[in-house]
Amino acid sequence: MSGLHIIQYDVVVIGGGPAGMAAAVKAKELGLNVLLLDDNEYLGGILPQCIHPGFGIHYFKEELTGPEFAYRLTKRALELGVDYYTAARVLEIKNYSDIEKVVIFSSPKGAFEVWTKTIIYAAGARERHAFEIGIVGDRGAGIYTAGEAQTLMDIYGIMPGREIVIVGSGDVGLIMARRFALEGANVKAVIELMPYPGGLARNIMILKDFDIPLYLSHKVVEVKGKNRVERVKVIKVDENLNEIPGTEFWIECDTVVISAGLIPSVKLLTNIGAEIDPATGGPIVNDLFETTIPGIFAAGNTVLINDLVDYVAEQGELAAYGAKLFIENGGIPTKHWIKLRKGENVRLLIPHYLSGERDVFIYARVKRPMENVEVRFPEIGKRLRLPIVKPAEMLRLKLRKEDIAKAKDEITMEVVPL
Amino acid sequence: MKTKVAIIGAGISGASIARVLSRYENLEVHLIEKAPDVGWGVSKANTALIHGGYDDDPKKYPMRAKLCIKGNRLWHEWVKELQIPHIWNGALIVATKEEDFDELERLIERGRENGIPEMRIVDRDELFHLEPGLTKEAIGALWVPIVGQIGPIPAVIAIVENAVANGVKTHLETEVRGIKVENGEVKGVETNNGFIEADIVINAAGLYADEVARMAGIDYFEIHPRKGEYFLFDDAIPGPKRVLFPTPTPISKGIVVTTEISGHLMIGPNAQDLPPEEKEDLATTRGGLEQVWEGAKKLWPNLPPKWKVIRTFAGLRPEPTGGDFIIKAEEEVWGFINVAGIRSPGLTSAPAIAYEVAEIIQCDLGVGLVEKTKWNPYRKEITHFFMLSPAQINELVKKNPAYGKVICRCNHVSEGDVLEAIERMKFIGVKMPSVDSVKFRTKATTGTCQGSFCRPRIIQLLAKEYNIPPWKVTLKGSGSEIGIGDVKVLVRGDEA
Numbered sequence: 001m002s003g004l005h006i007i008q009y010d011v012v013v014i015g016g017g018p019a020g021m022a023a024a025v026k027a028k029e030l031g032l033n034v035l036l037l038d039d040n041e042y043l044g045g046i047l048p049q050c051i052h053p054g055f056g057i058h059y060f061k062e063e064l065t066g067p068e069f070a071y072r073l074t075k076r077a078l079e080l081g082v083d084y085y086t087a088a089r090v091l092e093i094k095n096y097s098d099i100e101k102v103v104i105f106s107s108p109k110g111a112f113e114v115w116t117k118t119i120i121y122a123a124g125a126r127e128r129h130a131f132e133i134g135i136v137g138d139r140g141a142g143i144y145t146a147g148e149a150q151t152l153m154d155i156y157g158i159m160p161g162r163e164i165v166i167v168g169s170g171d172v173g174l175i176m177a178r179r180f181a182l183e184g185a186n187v188k189a190v191i192e193l194m195p196y197p198g199g200l201a202r203n204i205m206i207l208k209d210f211d212i213p214l215y216l217s218h219k220v221v222e223v224k225g226k227n228r229v230e231r232v233k234v235i236k237v238d239e240n241l242n243e244i245p246g247t248e249f250w251i252e253c254d255t256v257v258i259s260a261g262l263i264p265s266v267k268l269l270t271n272i273g274a275e276i277d278p279a280t281g282g283p284i285v286n287d288l289f290e291t292t293i294p295g296i297f298a299a300g301n302t303v304l305i306n307d308l309v310d311y312v313a314e315q316g317e318l319a320a321y322g323a324k325l326f327i328e329n330g331g332i333p334t335k336h337w338i339k340l341r342k343g344e345n346v347r348l349l350i351p352h353y354l355s356g357e358r359d360v361f362i363y364a365r366v367k368r369p370m371e372n373v374e375v376r377f378p379e380i381g382k383r384l385r386l387p388i389v390k391p392a393e394m395l396r397l398k399l400r401k402e403d404i405a406k407a408k409d410e411i412t413m414e415v416v417p418l
Numbered sequence: 419m420k421t422k423v424a425i426i427g428a429g430i431s432g433a434s435i436a437r438v439l440s441r442y443e444n445l446e447v448h449l450i451e452k453a454p455d456v457g458w459g460v461s462k463a464n465t466a467l468i469h470g471g472y473d474d475d476p477k478k479y480p481m482r483a484k485l486c487i488k489g490n491r492l493w494h495e496w497v498k499e500l501q502i503p504h505i506w507n508g509a510l511i512v513a514t515k516e517e518d519f520d521e522l523e524r525l526i527e528r529g530r531e532n533g534i535p536e537m538r539i540v541d542r543d544e545l546f547h548l549e550p551g552l553t554k555e556a557i558g559a560l561w562v563p564i565v566g567q568i569g570p571i572p573a574v575i576a577i578v579e580n581a582v583a584n585g586v587k588t589h590l591e592t593e594v595r596g597i598k599v600e601n602g603e604v605k606g607v608e609t610n611n612g613f614i615e616a617d618i619v620i621n622a623a624g625l626y627a628d629e630v631a632r633m634a635g636i637d638y639f640e641i642h643p644r645k646g647e648y649f650l651f652d653d654a655i656p657g658p659k660r661v662l663f664p665t666p667t668p669i670s671k672g673i674v675v676t677t678e679i680s681g682h683l684m685i686g687p688n689a690q691d692l693p694p695e696e697k698e699d700l701a702t703t704r705g706g707l708e709q710v711w712e713g714a715k716k717l718w719p720n721l722p723p724k725w726k727v728i729r730t731f732a733g734l735r736p737e738p739t740g741g742d743f744i745i746k747a748e749e750e751v752w753g754f755i756n757v758a759g760i761r762s763p764g765l766t767s768a769p770a771i772a773y774e775v776a777e778i779i780q781c782d783l784g785v786g787l788v789e790k791t792k793w794n795p796y797r798k799e800i801t802h803f804f805m806l807s808p809a810q811i812n813e814l815v816k817k818n819p820a821y822g823k824v825i826c827r828c829n830h831v832s833e834g835d836v837l838e839a840i841e842r843m844k845f846i847g848v849k850m851p852s853v854d855s856v857k858f859r860t861k862a863t864t865g866t867c868q869g870s871f872c873r874p875r876i877i878q879l880l881a882k883e884y885n886i887p888p889w890k891v892t893l894k895g896s897g898s899e900i901g902i903g904d905v906k907v908l909v910r911g912d913e914a
């Protein structure tokens with residue numbers, strides 16, 4: 001192509017959040033020639049706006065804030081001399097062959113065509129917004145996703161409003177409830193559709209700490225306020241999530257914060273035909289986080305929505321290791337893959353395929369909360385007891401390669417009451 | 419001496435009139451709009467169709483029947499001269515019952531009467547060849563190749579930019595409070611920004627045309643709003659290639675299924691009549707959206723799941739007393755021209771309406787129009803990063819690095835696009851920096867994520883360019899500010 005700057009790498013990492021940065025650092029440590037790309041002005045992804053603690057206990061063995069976590073990875077990447085571009089948006093990925101791929105990106109320095117042997121796709125996720133969850137009514141100012149409100153407050157210093165209703169009790173919503181309360185806003189309610197809260201236990205505590213009412217089994221159905229939000233209509237739902245007529249009430253507010261879950265960003269992957277798991281919304285991956293397209297790896301929230309940044313970084317490292325193995329062998333050498341299947345009370349799990357050649361962490365979420373359960377893998381006779389499982393908290397379980405190797409073609413994971 | 423013309427309303431009608439009148443040496447044209455930007459009223463939310471002109475009965479609605487097809491033909495020129503995003507993809511009016519063919523035959527007949535020879539019936543086989551995703555109930559259709567789609571607000575913006583380049587003066591955020599009439603002649607327009615002197619006042623005030631007419635003492639018609647609601651789906655959802663209509667009923671053209679010009683499957687509208695005082699009610703309703711869903715399903719059974727909806731919105735059509743467009747010089751007030759009740763197919767008819775008004779000025783008001791020797795019919799479209807090749811990006815980046823920096827992830831809008839949008843906003847006199855003004859020019863914030871990534875970045879760019887604190891940037895004009903102050907505003911107890 002004429003007029004394009006052409007460059008060459010072993011691995012191009014798309015996304016400079018925790019998964020991408022951990023992947024780039026690890027790939028560099030493994031001796032690969034790596035390019036890291038991010039479309040923000042700064043590295044770190046969403047971390048620089050997460051000014052609360054709770055990051056890094058597993059990965060750095062100490063509790064950090066988001067900016068601190070991002071700083072550590074950035075510092076390491078700079079020390080190692082990882083090549084990177086910020087304000088760089090990947091426009092297209094082309095998969096010419098197993099060992100020849102092209103990444104086209106644009107930046108203030110121009111458009112580039114990168115030839116690479118492998119790609120690690122760590123594009124993160126986006127938030128569901130008001131229209132996707134069926135809210136009707138007016139479309140004035142004051143309706144934000146939780147992440148956008150967080151960007152406005154913690155990156156740009158803008159106070160979005162003073163009377164706040166939070167839709168959804170996921171972690172981002174709860175953290176934003178606290179954030180607003182700390183700045184003196186009146187957080188009038190958190191409205192949760194499900195009969196149980198959506199966030200981690202430590203974040204549910206925020207509601208008690210700041211005396212914020214939580215409405216379980218309720219939903220926001222309408223927003224009023226032509227120029228600016230004036231009030232929202234809330235209705236109760238039954239156990240099948242059907243609205244109960246006559247239970248409607250209005251809450252006066254000037255701001256609605258939508259925290260209704262995240263959706264993996266996979267557009268560039270699907271454009272080149274990577275298979276997507278409808279349960280996670282992310283690509284189907286093996287135990288090296290390789291997608292169904294050889295040499296294209298994925299990591300972090302683009303694969304599945306994680307609750308801890310530590311897991312995200314861990315996945316990035318594994319993908320880097322996968323890229324190294326891929327380059328050295330001209331492809332991942334595993335001949336026989338064992339499929340990991342969802343059984344009783346398992347909503348989603350990754351990786352989808354296991355080699356049995358290495359120990360793996362399985363990341364899974366249950367469908368509904370349960371106490372005193374056993375997690376079973378019947379084909380290999382492995383069992384594990386847990387006092388409690390919740391949809392909001394991801395299960396991360398280790399399977400040893402010796403155990404995995406006992407299976408022929410499939411391993412099922414089920415979560416059953418004792 | 420120049421004849422001063424004041425056009426009230428910078429929607430598609432007012433803008434088109436301004437453009438056509440900008441051709442004449444002896445007119446001084448003022449375009450007055452109460453909103454902060456152009457095209458934000460009725461023109462903003464509609465089905466964005468350039469209709470085929472076959473369905474208005476010339477006996478019942480002579481103006482509509484005449485101007486729709488004339489407008490369609492003119493749009494084929496205007497989209498080229500003004501580089502307005504468009505597609506001529508044609509329409510299928512789908513029959514699902516044998517009786518429907520009687521109505522389709524009637525439409526062909528009426529089409530011929532209105533001057534549209536290019537229509538024909540397609541049989542079931544051809545229909546499914548054209549649109550495999552249609553309902554299996556379909557048994558044939560009327561094929562109208564001259565139907566198309568445009569971006570309605572981009573069209574208004576393009577027309578106004580061209581009009582301003584040709585000397586039209588805009589007055590935005592200017593609300594008309596009164597019409598000055600002396601001895602049966604208009605003298606000008608009272609506004610919140612002072613008096614604008616005029617020899618001719620053109621009332622293109624959309625939903626408020628009845629109120630503006632009453633200011634001049636003309637009260638023979640009333641406008642009531644008819645609400646239509648729409649769903650817009652994510653861009654990866656396959657939609658039809660052509661515009662799909664059901665066979666019309668006596669009261670409605672029916673719910674349309676189409677892929678709008680940005681590639682999103684769109685369905686709508688329903689029709690709900692509102693009382694005349696509810697001209698600001700743009701709220702979507704669950705009942706209305708349900709109607710749209712059910713109606714669309716009849717044509718396009720494979721509607722995506724509801725969580726693939728990226729936006730729902732409502733628009734209002736100004737329904738006049740009598741139903742036909744009211745386009746005339748009012749005899750009791752010399753110099754006052756009504757362009758009122760411009761409901762569907764108003765977008766299609768707009769260029770023809772403009773020429774009609776020029777004709778009225780000449781014939782009924784007796785103002786001889788003198789053409790300018792140098793009138794510029796062309797306007798260049800804003801740079802759209804998403805349309806550039808990598809080589810073109812590199813050319814632009816040499817001039818300004820901002821063109822290489824993508825700020826809208828979903829639609830690939832660059833910072834350069836946004837800065838250019840701001841320049842164009844200033845060129846036509848937009849005073850109030852708003853996210854919507856950028857959105858309608860660049861498509862930023864209209865993608866899958868609906869702006870949660872790029873809106874904060876656009877706010878920064880606007881704040882910087884207009885030199886105001888970021889929280890004072892508005893979503894869509896005064897009262898829709900993004901925030902209330904810096905993050906310590908509540909703790910401090912004073913508002914920034």
